[in-house]
Amino acid sequence: MKPINVGLLGIGTVGGGTFTVLSRNEAEITRRAGRPIRIVAVADKNTELANRLAGGKARITDDAFAVVNDPEVDVVVELIGGYGVAKELVLKAVENGKHVVTANKALLATHGNEIFAAAQKKGVVVAFEAAVAGGIPIIKAVREGLSANRIQWIAGIINGTTNFILSEMRDKGLPFADVLKEAQRLGYAEADPTFDIEGVDAAHKITILSALAFGIPMQFESAHIEGISKLEADDIKYAEQLGYRIKLLGITKWTPAGVELRVHPTLIPARRLIANVEGAMNAVLVQGDAVGATLHYGKGAGAEPTASAVIADLVDVARVFDADHEHRVPYLAFQPDAVVNTPILPIGEVETSYYLRLRVEDKPGVLADITRILADNGISIDAMVQREPGEGEEQTDIIILTHLVREKGVDAAIAKIEALPVVKRKVIRLRLENLG
Ligand code: HSE
Numbered sequence: 001m002k003p004i005n006v007g008l009l010g011i012g013t014v015g016g017g018t019f020t021v022l023s024r025n026e027a028e029i030t031r032r033a034g035r036p037i038r039i040v041a042v043a044d045k046n047t048e049l050a051n052r053l054a055g056g057k058a059r060i061t062d063d064a065f066a067v068v069n070d071p072e073v074d075v076v077v078e079l080i081g082g083y084g085v086a087k088e089l090v091l092k093a094v095e096n097g098k099h100v101v102t103a104n105k106a107l108l109a110t111h112g113n114e115i116f117a118a119a120q121k122k123g124v125v126v127a128f129e130a131a132v133a134g135g136i137p138i139i140k141a142v143r144e145g146l147s148a149n150r151i152q153w154i155a156g157i158i159n160g161t162t163n164f165i166l167s168e169m170r171d172k173g174l175p176f177a178d179v180l181k182e183a184q185r186l187g188y189a190e191a192d193p194t195f196d197i198e199g200v201d202a203a204h205k206i207t208i209l210s211a212l213a214f215g216i217p218m219q220f221e222s223a224h225i226e227g228i229s230k231l232e233a234d235d236i237k238y239a240e241q242l243g244y245r246i247k248l249l250g251i252t253k254w255t256p257a258g259v260e261l262r263v264h265p266t267l268i269p270a271r272r273l274i275a276n277v278e279g280a281m282n283a284v285l286v287q288g289d290a291v292g293a294t295l296h297y298g299k300g301a302g303a304e305p306t307a308s309a310v311i312a313d314l315v316d317v318a319r320v321f322d323a324d325h326e327h328r329v330p331y332l333a334f335q336p337d338a339v340v341n342t343p344i345l346p347i348g349e350v351e352t353s354y355y356l357r358l359r360v361e362d363k364p365g366v367l368a369d370i371t372r373i374l375a376d377n378g379i380s381i382d383a384m385v386q387r388e389p390g391e392g393e394e395q396t397d398i399i400i401l402t403h404l405v406r407e408k409g410v411d412a413a414i415a416k417i418e419a420l421p422v423v424k425r426k427v428i429r430l431r432l433e434n435l436g
Contacts, residue, residue: 017303135305149288160280198227206250215334
């Protein structure tokens with residue numbers, strides 16, 4: 001059969017991995033795809049490196065638009081990242097009738113609706129397995145493997161950098177800033193780690209999973225995002241003592257009032273498998289009404305794991321290359337005319353449990369004042385511990401775990417608690433999910 005001709009935009013880590021895996025596993029991949037997949041054109045500023053990787057088998061240019069406009073190219077693989085020129089290139093490729101494979105979660109989470117609409121009009125595939133959780137085939141699982149289910153919620157460790165930092169903070173009892181420096185030295189965290197540590201990267205990914213799970217448009221702008229930069233090692237220690245681990249989770253949940261879409265540090269029971277995902281690994285827990293819970297675990301980044309996802313998309317494109325567009329798998333799992341614009345629930349309306357840490361004067365009546373405020377706001381206590389004050393110490397920490405409560409109720413109670421003269425610093429508030 002006629003080979004599939006690929007034009008590759010960007011030969012960073014993932015582009016390099018794509019070359020390596022495509023050539024090492026060429027025979028197996030061709031047997032699966034039913035036709036050879038060959039890279040015929042590459043665009044990168046570093047043309048020397050591109051030449052070396054391609055070994056004379058592809059046209060090399062520093063002009064990405066030349067690849068997108070190349071009549072010989074059937075599929076454009078976009079590995080540039082960001083939503084600047086990458087968006088122009090993807091839309092141009094679609095306009096030229098080319099299929100697109102992309103690892104670009106930022107682009108899809110923010111401009112996916114426009115890109116899928118354009119692709120649908122032109123009858124081309126836009127595939128994005130590598131955009132979420134690197135080598136874990138979570139897009140395929142949610143879009144196809146679980147398509148019998150009403151998906152109830154997804155909770156994922158979908159950022160390896162922050163999971164590495166949290167694991168180190170727990171293991172070594174070190175503060176966030178020290179571990180971040182170490183992560184940068186080891187190459188886990190980038191020189192500008194903002195997108196990772198502030199939860200933006202995870203929010204891009206959970207936005208994509210939310211759209212796939214519930215048949216809704218991408219609504220990144222409505223996601224609630226909190227990162228780990230303000231997390232204190234003391235809270236990791238207290239959580240541990242209470243039987244919980246703290247993970248940066250991307251969470252999306254269907255509720256009758258709307259869809260929850262949020263990223264924040266979360267206490268989860270230490271006995272859950274996902275609580276034991278350590279270092280830079282990723283894991284995604286999907287709860288469906290028929291299947292129950294499924295846990296998908298693996299490497300969320302790196303050259304070959306991410307290339308594994310890119311090439312799986314290329315194999316999919318090769319298999320449906322000659323199919324009518326209406327017989328292909330829909331971009332967001334649901335048929336394009338069946339995507340429903342369900343709103344994202346404001347964070348104040350979200351119901352979950354909470355971990356509260358209060359720094360208080362250690363004297364009679366303090367606990368009574370605090371529990372009265374919680375009771376007045378309809379907040380039920382699940383567990384409570386008080387740190388034994390040190391010799392001569394006049395202040396202590398009280399840690400309270402609550403039952404389910406709406407966030408705006410907790411905010412109101414915290415404001416009243418912080419106004420008490422015996423409360424000595426801002427209340428630390430973390431969300432807790434049982435994931436049961
Ligand atoms: N920066 C991401 C992470 C990997 O730390 O998991 C790419 O999505």
